Amino acid sequence: xLASKNFxxxxxxxxxxxxxxxxxxxxxxxxxxxxxxxxxxxxxxxxKTLKLVENIVREEMASTGSQxxxxxxxxxxxxxxxxxxxxxxxxxxxxxxxxxxxDFCLGPTHEEIITDLIRNNLSSYKELPLSLFxxxxxxxxxxxxxxxxxxxxxxxxKDAYSFHLNQECLNNTYQTIREAYKAIFNRLGLExxxxxxxxxxxxxxxxxxxxVLAESGEDTLAFSEExxxxxxxxxxxxxxxxxxxxxxxxxxxxxxxxxxxxxxxxGHIFQLGNVYSSAMNATVLDENGxxxxxxxxxxxxxxxxxxxAAIEQNHDDKGIIWPKNIxxxxxxxxxxxxxxxxxxxxxxxxxxxxxSKLGLRVMLDDRQERFGKKITESxxxxxxYAVVIGKSYTENKTIELISRNGDKTELKDSExxxxxxxxxx
Amino acid sequence: xLASKNFxxxxxxxxxxxxxxxxxxxxxxxxxxxxxxxxxxxxxxxxKTLKLVENIVREEMASTGSQxxxxxxxxxxxxxxxxxxxxxxxxxxxxxxxxxxxDFCLGPTHEEIITDLIRNNLSSYKELPLSLFxxxxxxxxxxxxxxxxxxxxxxxxKDAYSFHLNQECLNNTYQTIREAYKAIFNRLGLExxxxxxxxxxxxxxxxxxxxVLAESGEDTLAFSEExxxxxxxxxxxxxxxxxxxxxxxxxxxxxxxxxxxxxxxxGHIFQLGNVYSSAMNATVLDENGxxxxxxxxxxxxxxxxxxxAAIEQNHDDKGIIWPKNIxxxxxxxxxxxxxxxxxxxxxxxxxxxxxSKLGLRVMLDDRQERFGKKITESxxxxxxYAVVIGKSYTENKTIELISRNGDKTELKDSExxxxxxxxxx
Numbered sequence: 001x002l003a004s005k006n007f008x009x010x011x012x013x014x015x016x017x018x019x020x021x022x023x024x025x026x027x028x029x030x031x032x033x034x035x036x037x038x039x040x041x042x043x044x045x046x047x048k049t050l051k052l053v054e055n056i057v058r059e060e061m062a063s064t065g066s067q068x069x070x071x072x073x074x075x076x077x078x079x080x081x082x083x084x085x086x087x088x089x090x091x092x093x094x095x096x097x098x099x100x101x102x103d104f105c106l107g108p109t110h111e112e113i114i115t116d117l118i119r120n121n122l123s124s125y126k127e128l129p130l131s132l133f134x135x136x137x138x139x140x141x142x143x144x145x146x147x148x149x150x151x152x153x154x155x156x157x158k159d160a161y162s163f164h165l166n167q168e169c170l171n172n173t174y175q176t177i178r179e180a181y182k183a184i185f186n187r188l189g190l191e192x193x194x195x196x197x198x199x200x201x202x203x204x205x206x207x208x209x210x211x212v213l214a215e216s217g218e219d220t221l222a223f224s225e226e227x228x229x230x231x232x233x234x235x236x237x238x239x240x241x242x243x244x245x246x247x248x249x250x251x252x253x254x255x256x257x258x259x260x261x262x263x264x265x266x267g268h269i270f271q272l273g274n275v276y277s278s279a280m281n282a283t284v285l286d287e288n289g290x291x292x293x294x295x296x297x298x299x300x301x302x303x304x305x306x307x308x309a310a311i312e313q314n315h316d317d318k319g320i321i322w323p324k325n326i327x328x329x330x331x332x333x334x335x336x337x338x339x340x341x342x343x344x345x346x347x348x349x350x351x352x353x354x355x356s357k358l359g360l361r362v363m364l365d366d367r368q369e370r371f372g373k374k375i376t377e378s379x380x381x382x383x384x385y386a387v388v389i390g391k392s393y394t395e396n397k398t399i400e401l402i403s404r405n406g407d408k409t410e411l412k413d414s415e416x417x418x419x420x421x422x423x424x425x
Numbered sequence: 426x427l428a429s430k431n432f433x434x435x436x437x438x439x440x441x442x443x444x445x446x447x448x449x450x451x452x453x454x455x456x457x458x459x460x461x462x463x464x465x466x467x468x469x470x471x472x473k474t475l476k477l478v479e480n481i482v483r484e485e486m487a488s489t490g491s492q493x494x495x496x497x498x499x500x501x502x503x504x505x506x507x508x509x510x511x512x513x514x515x516x517x518x519x520x521x522x523x524x525x526x527x528d529f530c531l532g533p534t535h536e537e538i539i540t541d542l543i544r545n546n547l548s549s550y551k552e553l554p555l556s557l558f559x560x561x562x563x564x565x566x567x568x569x570x571x572x573x574x575x576x577x578x579x580x581x582x583k584d585a586y587s588f589h590l591n592q593e594c595l596n597n598t599y600q601t602i603r604e605a606y607k608a609i610f611n612r613l614g615l616e617x618x619x620x621x622x623x624x625x626x627x628x629x630x631x632x633x634x635x636x637v638l639a640e641s642g643e644d645t646l647a648f649s650e651e652x653x654x655x656x657x658x659x660x661x662x663x664x665x666x667x668x669x670x671x672x673x674x675x676x677x678x679x680x681x682x683x684x685x686x687x688x689x690x691x692g693h694i695f696q697l698g699n700v701y702s703s704a705m706n707a708t709v710l711d712e713n714g715x716x717x718x719x720x721x722x723x724x725x726x727x728x729x730x731x732x733x734a735a736i737e738q739n740h741d742d743k744g745i746i747w748p749k750n751i752x753x754x755x756x757x758x759x760x761x762x763x764x765x766x767x768x769x770x771x772x773x774x775x776x777x778x779x780x781s782k783l784g785l786r787v788m789l790d791d792r793q794e795r796f797g798k799k800i801t802e803s804x805x806x807x808x809x810y811a812v813v814i815g816k817s818y819t820e821n822k823t824i825e826l827i828s829r830n831g832d833k834t835e836l837k838d839s840e841x842x843x844x845x846x847x848x849x850x
Contacts, residue, residue: 005490005492006492007492007494007552007555007557009546009547009548030546033542033545033546035496035497035500035501035504035538035541036497036499036500036501036529039497039499039500039501040497041494041495041496041497041538041542042494042495042496043494044492044493044494044557047493047494047495048493050495065430067426067430067431067432067469068469068472068473068476069432069466069467069468069469069472070466070467070472070475071460071466071467072460072461072464072465072466072579073498073562073564073579074461074464074531074564074578074579075460075461076460076461076464079460091524092524094521094523094524096519096521096522097521098519098566099516099517099519099566099568104461106499113460113466116460117458117466120458121434121455121458122434123434127432130432132432132469136562137498137561137562139498139499141523141524143524153499154497154498154499
């Protein structure tokens, strides 16, 4: 993309409405804009990252054998009556009437819809296990939306549901998807831990959360470097102790040192058992001809929330530091030029075309602006590399490469392309 | 994908609820299921086609220089008050209150949101022209939803908006996007015509519709083979004539023969002028320092509706005949076998793996079912080719290839892969 054409309205000062760093930086870098409380527009650069996250989630879910579907956002009351959640669910469930005065709600989750789909369309136990997922907009009418897209009302989620004849089969799929989640967070380039969880409004017995580690999380997690598991730090202290008192101690059941960090929940996997299938009568005849309620699992990932969590974990005082797989711009090419016939601009344009052709996400800063503005903006939006083509190129054909963590490298003009291709291999 | 794992619940008899052929076939082939009036689930095969359509639309829109964004489905009343549409828009605009009794609606279109975004974030006329698009779920509370996804309430749409300093610039972008629409419908493999249109609820002066030609369209179009333009057939007759009387005549202003076909509107492009920008005060200083209301264009494509329109245009009494670029299954491999150690199955599996690796959309029918059932189902779901690996393979290594239009070809086992790769090049 060309900087002159890219719609990314920047904000210089920290917006007063934004309490956490991801919210501040997403606004300042022109990636999101507020429409109403907890409701946002995604602008081109923010949307690009959202799509990159979505695609990683999609690929890993598909690799588990889960099939992608698309369910509606507007859901009829009768299905929520079937599951007994129409009354039970709090005011987060936004209820309304259509023009014929029929009751509907905006889906915060899709257990009712999917259980109804399966009870009406499963013809034999031989079709089990069955796993379906979607990536779709959801709505939760939070009483006090905050932290921008981290705790918004309208958000993008991946939700998957699996169906089984017995607990053993459910457990197998649960483990497979748990592994896929680990692959997802590894590909996203995020530090995370798995936390044994309370099943909350969804119900069911066994469940675990995936948390991205960051200082601004809502819960404080205690974990060791060695293990993929973390626990809520409050479980390690008694009433008189503060969480800070854990600093420097080791876990009671191991010699591993306790680390602390305020987790951001971005994934949640559940073994629901037959909570929904019994309530909604989703059954199948087993091989002995006995009618069985299906065993169900459900598996969520907060796709839009991950974008915020990635920033909470990866930023400095200059701006965002995107992990390379989700950077909307991997390479910013910054020529310093007066005329587009200048050698610096001609070289920059060639480099831009070559790298773009290879599928890299490249921004050519084709504006006649001073270097300071260009580099500041490329740091703010979290471009992984800035390629500076200025005086040293004119004088001796060398180019300065600045990585987002501040490392500077001088390269000959003939080496730059190879270097960057290798960096993103 | 493997037929044994694919979630596509078939229906044998024509569902009573379905009046038009696309609705019947989408239900029968297990591609969609109804959730509530005008609200549907997309199952794996239907969703696959939906995504293929979406990606063609996305690529062609991006090639015009339009940038992809993502706006919310839930929209606040105040913006609709600004545009004066809160009261003007009919009951198709689904209005409701959130938990704090604030008024919102479900977006049937996004002029208000985008105009608000631009009025708050455009800093100079130098950023113009600017074109933004999204592919997003919309809701219109139709009084009598019908024809399945063709006239549903919740649907997937691509909507684009462009902003300009003057009419000439608007006209340029309008023409560019008009060309992109032609490229889209050509890639989709659909016969279409362009119809001069009434701007309806969106407003503005110049507008054209893109119609897919099919017998079940809501309007009867009159057109010639030679021209890309069609007109509403009613405009060619007087009060006493029937539309049928046009049969065999020529257009009054040319010698071209009149053809008739009932269009399905799948795209609509508008030059809005300053209707929204004036009402909502979206202005910019021009180069002379004068404040100008922005000129706007808007450009819609009914992504989910295209799936239905494609079937209305392309089907026979056996099922769907997908155009090859949007077929969820391009090749069905149908081995006839008793044991998975049978030669037929081993060859089928190898072919399946080879073709899948090349990125073709292949289904291996790995079920121990009789040939009649397999071929009938592959015809129903509209697979472009069926590859029959049966007795003639065991006897003399030949394979029968049946194209969806019924052409049969005998090929040696060594030729089949090359043939199919070429067919989908």
